[in-house]
Amino acid sequence: MASRRQAARFLLQCKLRPQLASRRSLSTFTSSTSSSSPWARYAGFAAFGLIASVPLTYAMAVTEPLSMDSLSLADRDEQQKKNEGVSEASPMRLRMEKFIKEQQDHIVKALEELDGAKFRKDEWQRKEGGGGITCCLQDGNVFEKAGVGVSVVYGTLPKPAILKMSANHKNIAPNGEVPDSLEFFAAGLSLIVHPKNPMAPTVHLNYRYFETAKPDGSSGAWWFGGGSDLTPSYLFDEDAIQFHRDLKDVCDKHNKDYYPKFKKWCDEYFYNKHRGECRGIGGIFFDDIDETVSDKENTFAFIQDGLKSFIPTYVPIVLKRKGMPFTEAEKEWQQIRRGKYVEFNLVHDRGTSFGLNTPGARVESILMSMPLTASWRYMHEPQPGSREARLVEVLQNPKEWV
């Protein structure tokens, strides 16, 4: 096996066009998928729904006389990046990867400028394919913690995962034939920012792309997901309105149905069920945007606009709030709200919990979302009529902000 892989690597070095190389039989991938990435499982649970109608011709592996080890999707993409770079003609995988890495740099720079402190940057590889870049700023001047992470994952879905996905994505298993395994690609940018000042809200954002590969390496099923939501400890209506208006503007530019649908989805997803309240004042959340909703180009344009709107939407809010005076009691209230944020992330968030339950996951990247500090006070109740009570009331009864 090792020598077969060496041969394949050699072919790579010889700049053999990946499309000409034979594929390793998909069934040989199965064993490695027991440790499928949190991303894959997240995608499997949180990021599917609608399906693409591209047929997957599963058993199309080309047999070569030498029975040489085939090139994986990751190998082919790596090859293509080296040989041709990434352009608008490249596969969406490469374009999405390039875009989110650029945005990560851009966001990190903007937040560093605002804070004055620097992010720590960790690049990591995933044994099974792909890797990521985790950027974290901790105990800064403005931010208690800010994490901006990019993951690019190549992997193989095992049959049970395909079976699960095929319930909502019929053409992952065309004609009802479920393959033993299927190569996939997943890439996303996630960020969470917890400011120090209790008047400045926490924000979360995630944009992601998922696709499965046809045996020839072209994309099979694909979909985008994403969104952004705001979690204040103290509610300033003007901030909530501005945040939602900016998101609505981005949505409306692409589809007038998006904002109302994704706003509702957000309120439903970021719901701390056991507390009977939303995590924050919402924003947008969506998944499964595929060709049954819009075409790939236009959806990518929407994703790009959404992600690009983050800095111009969030930074003005922080600028207004970061210097406001606050009391010790207000800081304490922020800490209690942080505790509920932790509860959502560890109990209800599908991405986090599947990640943590996946062997070999990079736990520090997943838990970068945790606040630096949090508190739990038994039976803490805000005073009736207080600002704290008003926040809770809004969290229990999500408002229409625009």
Next chain:
Amino acid sequence: MASRRQAARFLLQCKLRPQLASRRSLSTFTSSTSSSSPWARYAGFAAFGLIASVPLTYAMAVTEPLSMDSLSLADRDEQQKKNEGVSEASPMRLRMEKFIKEQQDHIVKALEELDGAKFRKDEWQRKEGGGGITCCLQDGNVFEKAGVGVSVVYGTLPKPAILKMSANHKNIAPNGEVPDSLEFFAAGLSLIVHPKNPMAPTVHLNYRYFETAKPDGSSGAWWFGGGSDLTPSYLFDEDAIQFHRDLKDVCDKHNKDYYPKFKKWCDEYFYNKHRGECRGIGGIFFDDIDETVSDKENTFAFIQDGLKSFIPTYVPIVLKRKGMPFTEAEKEWQQIRRGKYVEFNLVHDRGTSFGLNTPGARVESILMSMPLTASWRYMHEPQPGSREARLVEVLQNPKEWV
């Protein structure tokens, strides 16, 4: 239905012997069990395994001409307590309830004496039957947070839960006939104590009893579970040895096999899988002690000894550590360890997560286990050779302490 219940209540007031009253058809309970308590679900997931061999004659409901509302197990027990009090001849349900409530008082008094501050005491009722007493001391002199809770739950297991349990407890469904529903009783005492001083360890303890009812109200399947474990931020070997020795002494008095078996079970259960380390330095954890292991009387005696040993085991450790000097960095390390405690409780602990996912649960009683404060620092690693590093090494490789 309301008037039928009134009739039953009236009969109760008339001191009708519960055994003479007819039972409400079990099938009428099914709808109310969709909100079965976290305790019931916990018992269903974490507290079963072996089974009692008492046959359950499920369809034995007595039909009365008036079709009067029957008395539930809770009604009967309430009646019996009023009429006869609780003695050694009473059903185990009543004896266990009495015992854990006495112990709760005893433990609360002992911790108050040590701390100087008082516990807040909340009594609560469970709509579906039973209730509890939650005692919490917060931000005291010695303890950051101490919670001692008793729950006594009467409820009805729906068919899917019985089916699930019957995999390990065959005589919950004798002859393979799974009833549509089954009354159950569950009672337990849980406590968690988080001291302020980082040199003093957090401790957790839980002892519980579960049984299902035969149609005549006598007990069907039954089992005990419990244990106690210690979570230091700074490891003092002498404390770990003393804690384990005390638990071993209690175990050995009843069965020489208990300690090694339950010590191992504890290391396995309180394992923060995603961190690859145990929550703390362990103790004992067990479940499913029923008549296939020991008889009910002897098992209750073991449970009593275990619970009674808590104060004499833990208090001396706190007395030694509560006044020790510590640095800011050591306090910070404690906060990081607290974060991992939160992770275990919210991600892996079956009792907590089923509780939180159960509608109508008393969330504040479940999350009383949370520390007052916790912290998450991205990529925090203890210095090689430090006391912090030694703790982590022991958490990764559980030791035999006695």
